[in-house]
Amino acid sequence: MGCWARLPAEIRLMVLENVAEDYRYKSEPHARAGYAIVCQEWRAFFEPRNFQRLVLDQDRISDFELFLGRESPRSHRQEYVRHVVLRIRLGEYTCAVCKSKEDGRTVRRNNMAFSNAVWNLLIILSRWNPGHKGLTLELGAYSPSDSKHTFKDFRLEPNYPYQVPKDLDKRFESYKLRIREVGQLGLDSTSNDPYHGWVGGLQEASSVGLGAKQRIMGTLSLATNRRGFSALPRVEFVTGLLIRRQLYRAFSGKALARLLSESFPCLRRFRHEGWRNVDPSIQLRSEKDYECLILQSLPNTLRTLHVFEDSNKLLHSQHPPKAPNMSLGRALSRSSRFLETLSVAFLVDAEDFLTEFWPTKPLPTNVLPWENLRRLALTSRLLHPSRMARGDLGNLLVAAGRAASFMPKLVSMEIWNGGEGNACIFRYRNAAGERPRIILSTNWGSHVELDYDVIQCWANMPRHGQHLIAEVIPLPLRRNVMRTYAHIIHHLKLRYDVLDPISHYQVYWENEQLRLEEKAARARHRHELILS
Incomplete structure (x- = not known):
């Protein structure tokens, strides 16, 4: 450290900047945390970066309060936080139920996990310094089992590496590595999993049953009240709400409406990327709830709204999506007059927006x-x-x-x-x-x-x-x-x-994967013809 102290301040800063920039998803997960304890100078440099984006599940919320709470001597760290990811971890399941829709007991348990996590986090945030400069809250929900059965999507795995735009690599190295690990897109019989519809590393849409789709696309709802609160805790410094397409599970329109109207009255940015439900009745109910959200719950501080309704050939027999909701398009037109940026894909049609x-x-x-x-x-x-x-x-x-x-x-x-x-x-x-x-x-x-x-x-x-x-x-x-x-x-x-940069990256890869799967399927077909 004596040699370090003798370096000019400009050189020391350049070194620290290079160390910070070299930190990617391939780095040792806890390395950057260790940098902050080298010395006081390194702490002052790395601590704001370490706390800028935090990923939580329901079990980490108490630690979140411990390290950033109002009464903690470390509460100065609150001002460093710009992005909090709340990724609710739902219960695991086995092959005995992976092809069936979640039963009522599982739905209630999932809703309770979601409600408790949201309430606990909002209660903590509501105690923070109200002068905070602004925070984005990202929501997602998954079960660790989601990637182990019918849907072996890389982005559903808990260790999915691409978390921020600087993680992205143009060569899709992690995706290619994952393909080599599971033997997908090849003719290797060891990659067979016929029970879940995988043969030779490929999966046909016809092999995926409705129950498996309904399970992975479950919708989460908020409990009516908790801990004596008649409304959700109010957090005025949350200025961004983000829900990305990475995870299939949805949040009900009523739950989102409550968050917008009760908790985030100063929201400026809202990005909602969701999946069209495979059950038409649930999709229709969701669209009605979303119309109410659009008409009644958008805060007048909102300036940026991005909505994307996704679909794919594996999940949906109708692809591209079905006819958009006419009344929802007209409601969005009426309620968007105060926005600066608006992007809506597939959920509504420009014809209805401009009617x-x-x-x-x-x-x-x-x-x-x-x-x-x-x-x-x-x-x-x-x-x-x-x-x-x-x-x-x-x-x-x-x-x-x-x-x-x-x-x-x-x-x-x-x-x-x-x-x-x-x-x-x-x-x-x-x-x-x-x-x-x-x-x-x-x-x-x-x-x-x-x-x-x-x-x-x-x-x-x-x-x-x-x-x-x-x-x-x-x-x-x-x-x-x-x-x-x-x-x-x-x-x-x-x-x-239209899409978050990470979502755009995923879509680009999935499209490339589709092309490779079709190519492999044609090769397999030629191979079968030769053998016959």
């Missing part, structure tokens, strides 16, 4: 504008070559232009869709120092054009001053290799509004 601006209707005279909206991303089933010939696509883009005239600060809008063989993006861009432009990008062929009415609608906005550029640009996505929406997200300018 009051449809060109076949007279423009309403009492429109409440989106005064602060700068970025908007929506999906629509009308972005399909069959809809272009019928005029539906043109009507949608005219409606988008009419709505944009009530968005005076709009910089970027993207309406997009993608699926089996089909990819389309409509993009509007009006950034400072650039000429405004609209672009239609598809993989439909050379016959695609922007309607004259669409161009005129967008060009006639006063803020464009007749300088609008209208372009049609092909998307470099071959129709015969298009499988899911994942192909197109990489081409979106607003892709990190």
